[in-house]
Amino acid sequence: MKDTNVDTINDFYNWSREYWVDFSSDPHLGFGGTLNFGCWDPDIHNLYAAQRRLFEIFTQMLVPLSSGERGLEIGCGMGGNSTRLCQEYPVSMVAMDISPYQLEYARNRAQSCGCGERIQHVHGSALAMPFSSDSFDFSICIESTFHYHDLPSFVAEQARILKPGAKGIIADITCEDNSKVRFRRGNFFYSVATMERLLQQNGLELLELKRIGPRVFSPIYQFSQAYNADKRSKLAKYWSLVFSNYASVADAGLMGYDIFCIRKVAT
Numbered sequence: 001m002k003d004t005n006v007d008t009i010n011d012f013y014n015w016s017r018e019y020w021v022d023f024s025s026d027p028h029l030g031f032g033g034t035l036n037f038g039c040w041d042p043d044i045h046n047l048y049a050a051q052r053r054l055f056e057i058f059t060q061m062l063v064p065l066s067s068g069e070r071g072l073e074i075g076c077g078m079g080g081n082s083t084r085l086c087q088e089y090p091v092s093m094v095a096m097d098i099s100p101y102q103l104e105y106a107r108n109r110a111q112s113c114g115c116g117e118r119i120q121h122v123h124g125s126a127l128a129m130p131f132s133s134d135s136f137d138f139s140i141c142i143e144s145t146f147h148y149h150d151l152p153s154f155v156a157e158q159a160r161i162l163k164p165g166a167k168g169i170i171a172d173i174t175c176e177d178n179s180k181v182r183f184r185r186g187n188f189f190y191s192v193a194t195m196e197r198l199l200q201q202n203g204l205e206l207l208e209l210k211r212i213g214p215r216v217f218s219p220i221y222q223f224s225q226a227y228n229a230d231k232r233s234k235l236a237k238y239w240s241l242v243f244s245n246y247a248s249v250a251d252a253g254l255m256g257y258d259i260f261c262i263r264k265v266a267t
């Protein structure tokens, strides 16, 4: 596998998965299968609901999703997005992740949600995807690109695997000045301009850019303060520092959370 970062990524999730599963869970509804920062509109009071809202926002940018369409989730993590897509739309999914451990959780989740038949789980890297060109009717990549040490390879692969005219979603943290980020190991934040340039160079049209940073960084920081208040673990301390740092870099206008809705130009 081309990605030299695999061990760092596996170690990171093995270390923080349990913390994030609990942090993302609702006391009544449980865990939604997603590990991302979510979108905190004013009516949202926990991370479970914020992750659901983020899902609603990016799926609204993708619709219509018609019967029989086959989508790819790049960096599917524990599988919540692909599972929910299959529960709410008449599509099938290929869910790919570089971490075999994440993928195992995703596979179990799909089975227990009754979507096992409609989701194929594939171990692979976003930087060298194990799929033929022009394979997918749509794709999503949610909060995974910050792990990619070679963004140009990812964008070229993203363009290659979509069918001409197919749409994709890329949602992630963006950053205009990485020197302000406190913990940088394993994080490869890019600027909006860098992504826009790569999209254009690879024949991907930017249909819409939703900039939701103000609905992400401050609210998740505040929520984490309450969540971590009675916790003494290293993980709680680490994530408090991360969220505090991101909130202040975002307040300074140097960090964003951006949803790129793209389309492969039909030739």
Ligand SMILES: C[S@@+](CC[C@H](N)C(=O)[O-])C[C@H]1O[C@@H](n2cnc3c(N)ncnc32)[C@H](O)[C@@H]1O
Residues within 6 Å of the ligand: 003, 009, 013, 033, 034, 035, 036, 074, 075, 076, 077, 078, 079, 080, 081, 096, 097, 098, 099, 102, 124, 125, 126, 127, 141, 142, 143, 144, 147, 148
């Ligand atoms: C923050 S999680 C997000 C998971 C999921 N998209 C979600 O919203 O819940 C990022 C995921 O990207 C995966 N990942 C990191 N680098 C990758 C790569 N090069 N190719 C495929 N997946 C990768 C990680 O293993 C992890 O599961």
